[in-house]
Amino acid sequence: MATPDTYASYRVPEPPVVPKWTAFVKSLSNETEYPWINVAPSPSTNDGGATGGAANGVGAAWGTVANAATEVFSCPTGFWALSFDDGPVLTDQAMALLKTNGVVGTFFLIGSNVVNNATHAKFVQDLYNAGHQIALHTWTHRQISLQSTDEVISELIFNILSIYNVIGKVPRYFRPPYSAIDDRVRYILHSMGLRPVIWNIETLDAEIVTPPQQAPFGIDIAGQNLTVPLSIQHTENSFNQKYDPRWNYFPSSTQIGTTGRYTYDGFISLEHETTNTEIQVAQAIVPFAFQSGLKSVYVNECDQILPNASFYLDDNSLLVQFIKNINLPLTDADYAAFSGFFPANPAGGSSINGAPTTTDGSSSVFSGSGSKSSSGSGSSPTSFTTPTANSGSVHYPSEGKKRKQ
Ligand SMILES: [Zn+2]
Numbered sequence: 001m002a003t004p005d006t007y008a009s010y011r012v013p014e015p016p017v018v019p020k021w022t023a024f025v026k027s028l029s030n031e032t033e034y035p036w037i038n039v040a041p042s043p044s045t046n047d048g049g050a051t052g053g054a055a056n057g058v059g060a061a062w063g064t065v066a067n068a069a070t071e072v073f074s075c076p077t078g079f080w081a082l083s084f085d086d087g088p089v090l091t092d093q094a095m096a097l098l099k100t101n102g103v104v105g106t107f108f109l110i111g112s113n114v115v116n117n118a119t120h121a122k123f124v125q126d127l128y129n130a131g132h133q134i135a136l137h138t139w140t141h142r143q144i145s146l147q148s149t150d151e152v153i154s155e156l157i158f159n160i161l162s163i164y165n166v167i168g169k170v171p172r173y174f175r176p177p178y179s180a181i182d183d184r185v186r187y188i189l190h191s192m193g194l195r196p197v198i199w200n201i202e203t204l205d206a207e208i209v210t211p212p213q214q215a216p217f218g219i220d221i222a223g224q225n226l227t228v229p230l231s232i233q234h235t236e237n238s239f240n241q242k243y244d245p246r247w248n249y250f251p252s253s254t255q256i257g258t259t260g261r262y263t264y265d266g267f268i269s270l271e272h273e274t275t276n277t278e279i280q281v282a283q284a285i286v287p288f289a290f291q292s293g294l295k296s297v298y299v300n301e302c303d304q305i306l307p308n309a310s311f312y313l314d315d316n317s318l319l320v321q322f323i324k325n326i327n328l329p330l331t332d333a334d335y336a337a338f339s340g341f342f343p344a345n346p347a348g349g350s351s352i353n354g355a356p357t358t359t360d361g362s363s364s365v366f367s368g369s370g371s372k373s374s375s376g377s378g379s380s381p382t383s384f385t386t387p388t389a390n391s392g393s394v395h396y397p398s399e400g401k402k403r404k405q
Contacts, residue, residue: 015139015158017150018330019338024322025153029191070186072173073198075266075302080294081106082269082286083199085137085175086206088113089274091123094282095130101286103296107273108137108175108197111159114166124166133298133311134163135173135197145180152188160323169312170320173197173299192319195306197299201238201269204231205281228277232284239267239289268299 075081084094085108098105107127114120127134138144139158147155160170174194176185181196189196208226269289272278290296300309313320 014142014147014151015154016330016335017148017154018157018334019150019336020334021157022150022153023338025188025191028193028318029187070190070305071181071196071198072299072303072305073268074200075268075297076304077266078293078295079266079297079302080269080289081267081297081299081302082271082289083108083135083175083197083299084271084273084282086110086113086141087273088120088123088127090276090279091120091127091273093279094273095123095126095132097279097282097286098132099130101290103286103290104132104298106133106135106173106197106299108135108173109159109163110137110141111139111162112141114162121166124163128167128169133171133173133300134167134169135171135175135299135311136160136163136194137175138177141177143178143180144176144185145182149184149188152185156188156192156194157323157326160319161326161328164323170317170323172309172311172313173303175199193313193317195300195303195309197268199268199270201235201267203235203269203271203281203285205278206272206274207231208277208281228280231281232288235269235281235285236288239269239292239294266302267294268302 082098082103083106084091087094087107087109091107094105094107097103109124114124124134136156136159138155139162140155142151142155144152144155156174164170172193172195174189175197179198181198186196204226208228208231267289269285271282271285273282298311300311303309
């Protein structure tokens with residue numbers, strides 16, 4: 001959720017569609033059981049829930065009952081998963097804050113940010129080495145509920161590549177930009193073995209405009225502009241499950257019944273790490289939440305559909321094997337229409353056709369019967385060698401105009 005200007009700087013050109021990538025993901029899907037992968041994007045008149053709107057014809061978005069069946073959107077009683085979106089940018093400052101407070105974090109990284117410069121790529125390695133959880137947030141931060149399936153797959157795979165090429169791992173967890181998700185996007189993720197994460201506390205840190213401006217450029221409800229102190233106050237009220245009518249479009253336990261939102265006793269909080277203002281909010285909220293007695297956990301520890309899942313996909317999963325075999329820069333052949341059986345077998349193991357519907361062997365996220373992958377955090381910083389980190393041989397789509405930070 002953000003005012004349009006907040007993310008204007010992320011409007012880089014869309015990544016190219018790569019037909020064989022789409023063919024691969026479709027080969028993992030069970031289109032008979034779940035045909036959504038072939039449906040059209042949500043109409044542009046429907047924001048997929050980015051403003052808390054109603055569900056569209058093929059699914060719902062954050063804050064609705066449909067979240068319970070698929071997304072990770074809350075934590076068990078007494079648990080708190082802190083998440084930072086839109087980095088890596090000021091990741092070093094965010095990490096220092098977490099270290100000071102003895103808190104762990106999950107970082108949803110934008111692929112084009114990762115490859116922006118060597119410092120950002122180093123932050124990915126730093127996060128990994130520190131044991132924080134690295135997760136996906138698309139390549140360009142577009143609202144994927146409005147994109148074609150081909151485009152969504154490219155957004156995801158370029159995002160994965162940007163991280164895989166630094167740490168040699170494919171993150172399992174993904175947060176859709178603006179938390180806009182529908183059933184088609186859910187099923188694309190499901191086919192790839194990825195798990196969507198939403199949140200139930202929004203700090204509003206990305207909505208603060210300095211100096212404060214009136215809506216629509218800044219949040220202005222009941223005549224007040226959002227400032228750092230008001231963001232902090234709003235967030236503390238949220239942790240206390242205290243309904244705050246000034247910001248009444250975000251989840252509150254008092255809204256159950258009228259919105260279908262769930263009650264919760266544990267939290268996934270949403271922060272950002274792209275501006276000093278956002279870091280200022282975090283500097284107040286992190287100690288507040290920690291000192292309130294909540295146990296600091298990673299988002300995967302709040303995943304009740306795939307409990308005990310690790311941060312990253314198993315190295316032998318079909319998706320990881322596929323990613324491993326992608327060479328950048330792309331060639332003309334990569335852009336050619338794909339025909340025929342795909343791919344013979346990227347993993348050198350069992351056939352893709354007829355395989356389980358997720359890359360890690362779980363039968364169905366929707367039925368909650370996912371298999372357990374290796375338990376624990378899955379972070380073991382010294383257990384692999386970094387592959388092609390920033391060697392100069394890896395090329396990503398042009399980012400076009402520069403982002404504001
Ligand atoms: Zn974001």
